[in-house]
Amino acid sequence: MIGLTDATVRFGNRTVLDRLTFEVPRGRSLAILGPNGRGKTTALRAMLGFQPLASGTRSAPPVVGYVPQYASSNQSYRVLEVVVMGRAAGLGLFGQPRPADFEAAYAALDQVGATRFAQDRFDRLSGGERQLVLLARALATGSDVLVLDEPGSALDLHNQERLLGLLGMLRRPRDRAIIFTTHDPNHALAAADDALLMMPEGGCIFGPIAETVVPEHLERLYGVPMRSIQVPGANGPPHDAILPAFAGYPAA
Numbered sequence: 001m002i003g004l005t006d007a008t009v010r011f012g013n014r015t016v017l018d019r020l021t022f023e024v025p026r027g028r029s030l031a032i033l034g035p036n037g038r039g040k041t042t043a044l045r046a047m048l049g050f051q052p053l054a055s056g057t058r059s060a061p062p063v064v065g066y067v068p069q070y071a072s073s074n075q076s077y078r079v080l081e082v083v084v085m086g087r088a089a090g091l092g093l094f095g096q097p098r099p100a101d102f103e104a105a106y107a108a109l110d111q112v113g114a115t116r117f118a119q120d121r122f123d124r125l126s127g128g129e130r131q132l133v134l135l136a137r138a139l140a141t142g143s144d145v146l147v148l149d150e151p152g153s154a155l156d157l158h159n160q161e162r163l164l165g166l167l168g169m170l171r172r173p174r175d176r177a178i179i180f181t182t183h184d185p186n187h188a189l190a191a192a193d194d195a196l197l198m199m200p201e202g203g204c205i206f207g208p209i210a211e212t213v214v215p216e217h218l219e220r221l222y223g224v225p226m227r228s229i230q231v232p233g234a235n236g237p238p239h240d241a242i243l244p245a246f247a248g249y250p251a252a
């Protein structure tokens with residue numbers, strides 16, 4: 001449904017993606033992990049057609065709900081207007097948003113818990129608030145493909161919980177393809193079926209979460225000792241969590 005085949009991206013003489021192949025079919029969710037500067041954002045942008053490929057091919061539907069990593073804005077749009085922009089693909093070139101588009105925008109803001117910002121200026125929101133609004137904009141597209149670049153990076157723990165709950169809810173009917181990048185292996189465990197680990201030395205590990213998001217691979221990925229522990233579930237059975245055993249601190 002969405003992915004890359006043998007995709008190579010170069011910046012000058014540096015090859016950032018080297019014949020990268022992965023595909024996310026409808027009904028599955030993929031987490032992409034890798035060290036800073038390894039090419040995660042570049043892979044998403046290549047998939048969406050924002051980044052030219054030196055070779056290889058990409059596949060993506062015409063409308064994708066996309067949350068970029070950074071959300072700077074020097075224009076004084078209101079939050080509701082930003083979210084309604086997610087409806088643009090259905091409006092045509094000079095089309096004006098209809099009441100149904102505003103309803104969809106409000107519904108999306110409600111889903112991410114950001115209704116109270118609806119009339120605020122987007123450029124005056126905090127980083128985490130902007131992230132929620134951009135998530136709402138992606139949901140408002142109504143696309144069955146969501147591509148989220150570090151959607152939780154600026155969120156407090158409450159909003160991370162909300163994000164993961166929302167991703168879980170969107171994932172459950174198995175009628176969407178979801179791709180997100182993250183630096184938190186626990187977000188991958190919570191919200192993805194598969195993971196793509198972009199290894200520091202080049203090459204990738206791709207496969208189901210249970211085989212990929214494991215201490216052995218993560219230690220190679222980040223160069224940090226990792227531990228897997230079982231934590232009691234808040235409302236259900238215990239589940240695995242992965243913790244870094246940072247230097248100088250006792251292993252968990």
Ligand SMILES: Nc1ncnc2c1ncn2[C@@H]1O[C@H](COP(=O)(O)OP(=O)(O)OP(=O)(O)O)[C@@H](O)[C@H]1O
Nearest residue numbers: 011012016034035036037038039040041042043069
């Ligand atoms: N337009 C560009 N021109 C030149 N170099 C670029 C360009 N875009 C990205 N790069 C370089 O490509 C590399 C990969 O960048 P990318 O943003 O994809 O990394 P990332 O894995 O998403 O990193 P992070 O975890 O820090 O967000 C970086 O070294 C970056 O400087």
